[in-house]
Amino acid sequence: MDNTPMVLIFLGVFVVTEGAQQPSAFELSVWPPAPVVEYGGSMELNCTSTCRDPDARGGLETSLTKKPIGNGTGWIAFRLVNITEWRSSPLCFFQCPEIKTARASITVYRTPERVILEALPTMQVGKDYNLTCQVLNVAPIQNLTVTLLRGQELLHEEMLLSASITKAENVTVTHKITARRRDNGMEVTCRAGLDLRPHGQLFENTSLGVRLKTFAFPDDPKLQVPDIIETGTDTTMQCQVVGVFPSEEAQFNLSCGGESLEATVRAQGDTVTAEARVSSLTAGELNLICTVTLGLKTKSATRTVGFYTLPPPTLNTPATREGENVTLACDSPGVEPTNVSLRIRDAARTLTSGRERPLRFTLAASEEDNGREFVCEVEVSVMGMSAGKETSGKLSVLYAPKMDNASCPSDQTWEEGTEQSLSCTARGNPTPSVECVKDDVALKIGVPQPVTRALTGSYRCTAKNTQGSADWDVSIHVRYSDPDILLITLLTLGIGAVASAAGVAYYMYYRAHKIRKYELQQASLKKAQELKRLNGGGMANHV
Known part of the structure; x- marks a missing residue:
């Protein structure tokens, strides 16, 4: 049992009774004054005084396990072992002859056992999420700083300076973040720092990184x-x-x-x-x-x-003869009658419509109806909407050939010496054949041929098909002109007269030119002879 308190009481009484007669002064200190030791560790503590009395007594009051490791004049040293008390302040005392005391404030620490950053779910952009970090079994938490990082960016830093807990505890730090698109793929970490400076050192531990995953899904598909x-x-x-x-x-x-x-x-x-x-x-x-x-x-x-079945409708357009009635039939086989409406129309308008099956339309066939296109339309109702199909067909009206001035001009004029072809056709169904004859000789239709006076005359053109025939007369006129003999004679005489006049003019010009040239030559010769004579006579006189 530690009897230090009793010793201090005794020494205190002694100081009170004796100190008044022999007062003295000395200094007492403890080293280190603020030791830092890991939980369960050991340390040395030295109580040192300025007292030089070799009989002075000193000691250490503490609930920790202590072992004296040395002493001397004015000092005494102890070893404290297996320190497990989170808050401890050993008391050094010395009597010289009065009693003085000095305390050491021991900081017991435990480095962060683990730092855990909780994983986050896949985060929806724009929403807030809690980033939670746990630091396990650390003390003293007053010296702990927890830092949350996104990459190298500081998100949050928390120091627990105001905490009053003295033993090792688990510490949880939470920070709210808002998910962003650019956070996708980034890593967040949690760093725990236990800072025991200046008496101790800085201990740090970092969690495993958590990869952020963000998404945006604002609208429905x-x-x-x-x-x-x-x-x-x-x-x-x-x-x-x-x-x-x-x-x-x-x-x-x-x-x-x-x-x-x-x-x-x-x-x-x-x-x-x-x-x-x-x-x-x-x-x-x-x-x-x-x-x-x-x-x-x-x-x-x-x-x-809604899936529906709708085969193409059928349209019956039988061939007929001009003047007869023909009935068109429009039908849609394979479809429920209650869902079907039919319609017959041409290019201009609807001719008839209804739900009866088949839908019929009758008309008196005429030449104008030949080749006329009719359309059969079928329409069904599915889920309140309509779907339709159509089939078209052309009416064939048989009628005998017909000719008029538009298809076969009755008067045609050609120029002799050119190439022309006879233009003559006939309307009819089936398409008629046409032949134009004069004096039992047929003139080819639509084939270019040289125009001569012999083609002049009246031709009987006949058109034929299975429904009958038609005749039409065509007159061909050939324009031509004979040579004008008098004009040719006059032109010949005129050309001769012009040629004669030109010949006479040329002769007169030639004659005048030649005579003039001869006269100049004669004058020049005469002058030369005269000069020669004069020069010859002079030389004779000189000799």
Whole structure:
């Protein structure tokens, strides 16, 4: 049992009774004054005084296990072992002859055993999430600083200076963050720092990194598909989401009537589109569903589509003769009569409509009806909407040939020496053959041929087909002109006269030119002879 307190009481009494007679002064200190020791560790404590009395007594009052390790004049040293008390202040005392005391304040620490940063779920952009860090079994927490980092960016730093807990505890620090697109893929860490300076050192421990994953899925998917689809046909079903991030991670499931469809997915920016081919061989209503999953969100779009069966309608346009009545029949076999309406129309208007099967329309056939196009339309009602098909046909009206001045001009004038072809046709069904004859000689129709005076005359043109024949007269006039003998004679005489006049003029010009040239030559010769004579006579006289 430690009897130090009793010793101090005794020494105190002694100081009181004796100190008044022999007062003295000395200093007492403890080293180190603020020791830092790990939980369960050991340390040395030295009590030192300025007292030089070799008989002075000193000691250490503490509840810790102590062992004296040395002493001398004015000092005494102890070793404290297995320190497990979180708060301890050993008391040094010395009597010289009075008693003085000095305390050491021991800081017992435990480094962070583990630092754990809790994983975060996939975070939706714009929403808040708690970032939680746990520091396990650390003391003293007053010296603890917990730092949360996003990459190298400081998110939060917390110091627990005001904590009053003295033993080792688990510390939890929570910080709220708002998810951002740019946080996707970034790493967050938690760092715990136990700072015991200046008497001790800085101990740090860092958690494993947590990779952030963010997503944006603001809008519901949009499903585009026709409201009604014909059975046996392929139709594109398109599902699109806008504003998603990261768009390449969006997962689609497209189904028709509970059966999954093979989809093609493409992303462009923050828009993702999935397409699939949808079809059904049976009529009825089916649900088309597009389900999109991104992050922790799943959204769906559903459309009810009506599949219907509608074969092409039939249109009966029998051949008829001009003047006879003909009945057109429009029908839609294979469709329930209650859902069907029929219509017969031409290019200009609707001729008749109704629900009776078949729908009929009668008209008196004329030449103008030949080749006339009629359309049979069928329309069914599916889920309050209409779908239709149509078939067209042309009416054939048989009639005898007909000719007039428009198709076969009765007067045609040609120029002799040119190439011309006879223009003459006839209306009729079947298409008539046409022959034009003069004096039992047929003139080819539509074939270019040289024009001579012999083609002049009246031709009987006859058109024939299975319905009858028609005749038409055509007159061909050939324009020509004979040579004018008097004009040719006059032109010949005129040309001769001009040639004679030109000859006489040339002769006169030639004669005058020659005579003039001769006269000049004679004068020049005469002058030369005269000069020669004069020169010859002079030389003779000189000799």
